[in-house]
Amino acid sequence: MRILLDECLPRELLGYLAGHAVTTVQQLDWHGLKNGELLKKAAGQFEVFLTIDQLLIRQQTIPPNLGVVTIRARSNRIQDLLPLIPELLRTLNEAKPGKAVSIGRPKR
Secondary structure (H helix, E strand, C coil): CEEEECCCCCHHHHHHCCCCEEEECCCCCCCCCCHHHHHHHHECCECEEEECCCCHHHHCCCCCCCEEEEEECCCCCHHHHHHHHHHHHHHHHHCCCCCEEEEECCCC
8 A cells, every 4th residue: 555654754764564565745845835735746656644633623624635644642642653553553544545544543
């Protein structure tokens, strides 16, 4: 699966997403783009956009050919994300175009 990793997530996450073709927003030099523009650019090039930005799905229209997975964690630090990796991998394998799903738990 082709996944675009949002700039607000640590690059270390790449190493835990084996079996997927993961590209970061920074690698494409798309950092700083507004969410709407970012989603439009990602649509067609990626199957899933992975973020921790919980406002994104409330504020943006999800393109019909792009799935969005939002991670809900205490922070975006890798140590807070690692316990969610098994759930994340299952969710990525079930991701559907045009749909947004959240995993994890709300920040405390």
